[in-house]
Amino acid sequence: MLSIVKRILGQMKNDKRSLGLLLFAPLLVLTLLFFILSDSSYVPKLAVYDMSEKFVAELENHATVSEETEKPEAADYLEDNEIDALIWSDSAGTHIELLEKNSKSAVALEAIQDTNKALQPTQKELIIDYVYESTGDNQLDSLSFVFLGVISFFFVFILSGMSFVRERFGQTLERMLMTPIRRIDVIGGYTLGYGLLAAVQSVVIILYAVYVLQLQVEGSVALCTLVMILMAFSAVSVGALVSIFANNELQLVQFIPVIIIPQIFFSGLIPIDTIPFGLGNLCYLTPIYYGCTALEMIMIQGKGVVEIWPWLAGSVVFIGVLFLANVTALKKYRRL
Amino acid sequence: MKIEVCEVNKSFKQQQVLNQISLTIAGGRIFCLLGASGSGKTTLLRIMMGAIPADGGSVTVGGIAVPNRQLLAEMGYMPQNEALYEELSAWENLKFFAGLQRQSRKTFAADAEALLEIVDMAACKNKLIRDCSGGMKKRISLAVALIHKPKLLVLDEPTVGVDPVLRRKIWLYLRQLRNEGTTIVVTTHVMDEVTQCDDAALLRNGHIIARDTVKNLIAQTPDGNIEELFFIDNQSEAEAPLC
Numbered sequence A: 001m002l003s004i005v006k007r008i009l010g011q012m013k014n015d016k017r018s019l020g021l022l023l024f025a026p027l028l029v030l031t032l033l034f035f036i037l038s039d040s041s042y043v044p045k046l047a048v049y050d051m052s053e054k055f056v057a058e059l060e061n062h063a064t065v066s067e068e069t070e071k072p073e074a075a076d077y078l079e080d081n082e083i084d085a086l087i088w089s090d091s092a093g094t095h096i097e098l099l100e101k102n103s104k105s106a107v108a109l110e111a112i113q114d115t116n117k118a119l120q121p122t123q124k125e126l127i128i129d130y131v132y133e134s135t136g137d138n139q140l141d142s143l144s145f146v147f148l149g150v151i152s153f154f155f156v157f158i159l160s161g162m163s164f165v166r167e168r169f170g171q172t173l174e175r176m177l178m179t180p181i182r183r184i185d186v187i188g189g190y191t192l193g194y195g196l197l198a199a200v201q202s203v204v205i206i207l208y209a210v211y212v213l214q215l216q217v218e219g220s221v222a223l224c225t226l227v228m229i230l231m232a233f234s235a236v237s238v239g240a241l242v243s244i245f246a247n248n249e250l251q252l253v254q255f256i257p258v259i260i261i262p263q264i265f266f267s268g269l270i271p272i273d274t275i276p277f278g279l280g281n282l283c284y285l286t287p288i289y290y291g292c293t294a295l296e297m298i299m300i301q302g303k304g305v306v307e308i309w310p311w312l313a314g315s316v317v318f319i320g321v322l323f324l325a326n327v328t329a330l331k332k333y334r335r336l
Numbered sequence B: 001m002k003i004e005v006c007e008v009n010k011s012f013k014q015q016q017v018l019n020q021i022s023l024t025i026a027g028g029r030i031f032c033l034l035g036a037s038g039s040g041k042t043t044l045l046r047i048m049m050g051a052i053p054a055d056g057g058s059v060t061v062g063g064i065a066v067p068n069r070q071l072l073a074e075m076g077y078m079p080q081n082e083a084l085y086e087e088l089s090a091w092e093n094l095k096f097f098a099g100l101q102r103q104s105r106k107t108f109a110a111d112a113e114a115l116l117e118i119v120d121m122a123a124c125k126n127k128l129i130r131d132c133s134g135g136m137k138k139r140i141s142l143a144v145a146l147i148h149k150p151k152l153l154v155l156d157e158p159t160v161g162v163d164p165v166l167r168r169k170i171w172l173y174l175r176q177l178r179n180e181g182t183t184i185v186v187t188t189h190v191m192d193e194v195t196q197c198d199d200a201a202l203l204r205n206g207h208i209i210a211r212d213t214v215k216n217l218i219a220q221t222p223d224g225n226i227e228e229l230f231f232i233d234n235q236s237e238a239e240a241p242l243c
C-alpha cells in the first residue's frame, strides 16, 4: 500500500503541471468568484417619497437618489425605472419596497441601513417589502461554502478519475494485479495517495479563503479543513468508481455533468426542504451534501463538532461504502 | 513450472474466442503461442495467469489451480501495452514493481542495474517514460517483468518495435534464463521469432491447430517456413487431446 502512495506522490512530483492545476486552479476560480460576488462598486438606485431632507442628504452619500413628488405604485415603478428600492414613511415606520431578493437588493438595503446608522438615533422602524417574495435564503451567504466544497471536489474527482482510467487502459493496473498485492491495498494506496494530495489542496484552499480573501468563518477553521479533507477523500473514491464506467478519458469528462452538477443542487444552493416530489432525499446519496452542510454549519452558523458530527459520520460512511465498491470492482482484473 | 490448460472455453458476449483449448507447457522451456492478431493469444495468457476466469475448464500452474496469489509472486508478466507510469523514470518504475513483489531492498539496486544493462537502457535509467521511444518503453517493460527473478515468465509480444540487434540480445538472455530453469511463455504474430523457442502452438479460430516442438513443426513444412502451417487446412483441428 505504501509503495502505491509513494508512487503517486512521485508521479505528481514529475508532473508539475497537474500539481499546479491541483493547487492553484481552485484558488484562481475562488478569487474570481470572490470578486464577482462582492460587487462592491455597484451604486444602488433608490427613489424616495416624502422623506426628511436630512435623510435624503445622507442617503445620497450611499446611493443615487431620485425624489418623487407623488407616491408611485411600487411594482410597476421599480421595474419601469430600474430602481432598486422605493422609500417612504408613514406613522408605522419607514417603508422600503424592493423588487425581489437578489444581490442588488442587498446592496440597496445596506445603503439604507448605513444611512439610518449615520442619522442616529432612529425613531422609526424599517418595514421591508418585496414585490416578488422568494423563498430563498440570502444566497450571498450560502455561496461561499458551496463553492469551497464544490471546487475542491471537482478538481480532485478529475485527477483521480483520469489517472484511474489511464491505469486501466495502459494496463498498469493489470500488471499491478499480477503481483501478489491485495486488491484492498491497491484501492487503499490509491485513496491514500490522492487523498493526501487532495488534503494539501484543501488546506491551501481554506487558508487562502480565510486569510487572503477574508471569508467570514464563524466556527473553527481547523474543523472546516477536516470537513474539506473528508470531502476530498470521497472525491478520490467517486473518481475511481466512475472511471470503471468510462472507456477513455473523454467519457470520464462526459460524466462530469452527470456526477458533479446534480451534487451542486444538493450542496445547499437550494434549500433541500423546498425541492418537490421528495427529490431532496437524493441528497443523502451525494458526498457534497454532507460536506457542504457541515461547512455551512461551521462557517455560517458557527457550530462545533457536537452539532456537525452526523454529517462527518455521513461522509465517513460514504467513503467506506465507495471503498468497498472499488475493491469489489477490481475483481474484473483479478478474481482474488 | 509446468502449465496445464484443460478444455478451456472463453466467449465475450456472442464471440467465442477460445474453444476447448487443451495445452500442456513443459517447465524449463521456452513456449511460443503463435497466432494472428485477434486470435485470442492475450486472452489465453490472461486465463493461464488467473486474471480472468474461463467459461469452463481448468488451469494449473506448477500443480496449483489458478487463481492463486502465492503463484503470482513466482510469475513475471509483461503485458502487450507498455504498462509503465509515464511520469516516472525507468528506475522508479522498476522500483515500484519490485516493491509490489516484495523484493528485498538490499539487492534491488544491483539487480536493476544488471537488468537495465541487458536491455541496453542503463544510460537513460533516469529519463521519464513519457520521454522514451516505443522501443525503449518495450525494453523497460521487459526489465520490469524480470525484476523479481520469476520462475515463470509470461511475455505478450515482447519484441514488437525492438530493433534486430537488441532483439537478438534479448533472446540470448531469455535462453540463458531458460537454461537456469525459468519457464517462459511468449506470444507473437511474427513467424521468424518461433525459431528462438523450444515448443510452439498455433492458434486459429479459437482452436490449437498445431502443437509440437519447433524442430518437428519445421520438419512438417515443405520449405521450413512455419508460416505455411497456417495455410495447411484444418490439419489436426478435430483431434484435440483430452485430459
Ligand SMILES: Nc1ncnc2c1ncn2[C@@H]1O[C@H](COP(=O)(O)OP(=O)(O)O)[C@@H](O)[C@H]1O
Pocket: B012, B013, B017, B035, B036, B037, B038, B039, B040, B041, B042, B043, B044
Ligand atoms: N474484454 C474483452 N471484451 C470483449 N472482447 C474481447 C475482450 N478481450 C478480448 N476480446 C476479443 O477477443 C478476441 C481476441 O483478443 P486477444 O486475446 O486480445 O487477441 P490477440 O492477443 O491474439 O491479438 C478479439 O476479437 C477481441 O476483440
Ligand SMILES: [Mg+2]
Pocket: B038, B041, B042, B043, B080, B156
Ligand atoms: Mg494480444
